[in-house]
Amino acid sequence: MTYHPKSDFLRELTTRGFIQDCTDLQEMDDRLINGVVTGYIGFDLTATSLHIGNLVQIMLLRWLQKTGHRPITLMGGGTTKVGDPSGKDEMRKILSVDRINENAAGIRKVFSRYISYGDGPTDSPLVNNAEWLDKLHYIDFLRDIGKHFTINRLLAFDSIKSRLDREQALSFIEFNYMLLQSYDYLELHRRYGCVLQMGGSDQWGNIVSGADLIRRVEGTEAFGLTTPLVTRADGKKMGKSADGAVWLNDDMMSPYEFWQWWRNLPDADVGKFLKMFTELPVEECDRLGALDGAGINDAKIILANEVTGLLHGVDAAKTAEATARDVFEHGGTGDDLPTLTLSAEELGGGISIVQLITRSGLTKSGKEAKRLIADQGARLNDAPLSDAGLMISAADLSQPIKLSAGRKRHALVVLG
Structure with a gap:
């Protein structure tokens, strides 16, 4: 028999497709009904920006707060020094402390778009696990925490077992990761009364271990909840585009490019993604998705x-839509398009169209640009481009020129 949650939080998550597994759905539902619940999600600091694959987890924290509970965004300043083996086929590169701190500064600004921070009962504290992990006395940690973990149990978890089954290297420092993440949960329970950890489905073993550690050490119940792996209808993993990751920071991906990514999704994804990444009523999401x-x-x-408005603001979303309409419906250049600015010195006696297409980000290499032209997929100011040897001069750039790769990807080139 399917359980139907009574709490607003779990009801939203259930109807919007967020729940993969939960340690005890009914017991957690009772907790949510009877008072404010504090829950957390950890984010490792492996890049200067999060990408849309992280947006599922950010929306979880937003819904937790919107339904009257307290979210914690845990910055993994300590665990990033180790590297999470979950879902990875090889050892992660060890980042320097300076780089980790730079990454932390880069992703902090995204959270404030979705979550309210402060000292109120449902305001979120922004916490970095380096606060306690950097101060751990390793022998004491092994005696007090390590004794609750058996090697047999650790080897049974998919995050470790899959790597060993494929005979791929798993470093001892990565092997420690589950202990450290479990300890994070214990620390947050002690400091903030946190009783819920959430994450992607690849985190199930880590989350269950943390809840079990709290029961063993504190003698109290703690919960875990995971989300399903979200893929597009075309089979592609969320967070990826033709040019790489779809970043959340506007200095790594412009609001227009971000807007355009969502606009170009397969038809079959619309209803599902409206439910997961917007706050429109579920019935409206289903109606729109069925069109x-x-x-x-x-x-x-x-x-x-809706998605761009949440991240970059309503004005940025409106500008992106107007730019797209200008480009697609009226043949305009679209002032908000990704722009490559060239100096007169760079131009010199001219620059090849192949270089421009590559430097503007429409292709990853000159070879790919030449193939795009040969396949009649490139356009210059909306006219088909067939000459890969074309040179562009300063005179040609007296007005901005628009380059296009296919129908949906565009860039401007201007003389600075």
Whole structure:
């Protein structure tokens, strides 16, 4: 028999498709009904920006707060020094402390778009696990925490077992990761009364171990909840585009490019992603997702506006939509398009169209740019481009020029 949650938080998560596994759904539901629950998600600091693959977890924290509970965004300043083996086929590169701190500064600004910080009962503290992990006395840690973990049990978890089954290297420092993440949960329980850890499905072993550690050490119940792996209808992993990751920081991906990614999703994804990444009522998400023809294109614009508005602000979403309309419907250049600015010195006697296409980010290499031109997929100011040997001079750039790769990807080139 399927359990139907009574709490607002779990009801939202259930109807929007967020729940993969939960340690005890009914008991956690009772906790949520009877008072404010503190829950957390940890984010390792492996890049200067989070990407849309992280957006599932950020929305979990947002819904937790919106339904009257307290979220904790845990910055993994300590655990990033180790590297999480979950879902990885090889050892992670060890980052320097300076780089980890730079990454922390880069991703902090995203959280404030979604979550309210402060000292109120449902305000979120922004915590870095380096606060306690950097001060650990290793022998004491092994005596007090390590005794609760058996090698047999650790080897049984998928995050470790899959690596060993494939005979891929698993360093001893990575092997410690589950202990450290479990200890994070224990520390947050002691410091903030945290009783819920959430994360992606690849974190199940780490989360269950943390809840078990709290029961063993503190003699109290703690919970874990994971989300399913989110993929697009075309099979691609969330967070990826033709050019790499879809970043959340606007200095790594412009609001227009971000908006355009959502606008170009397959039709089959619209309803599901409206439920997961916007706050529109579930019934409206289902209605929009069931449209076809011109209707589903309008639904994609709503999706792009809602998601971009949450991250970059409503004005940025409106500007992105206006730019797209200018580019696609009216043949304009679109002032908000990704822009490559060249100096007169760089131009010299001219620059090849292949270089421009590559430097503007429409292709990753000159070889790919030449193939795009040969396949008639490149356009210059909306006109088909067939000459890979074309040279662009300073005179050609007296006005901005628009480059296009296919119908949906565009960039401007201007003389600075």
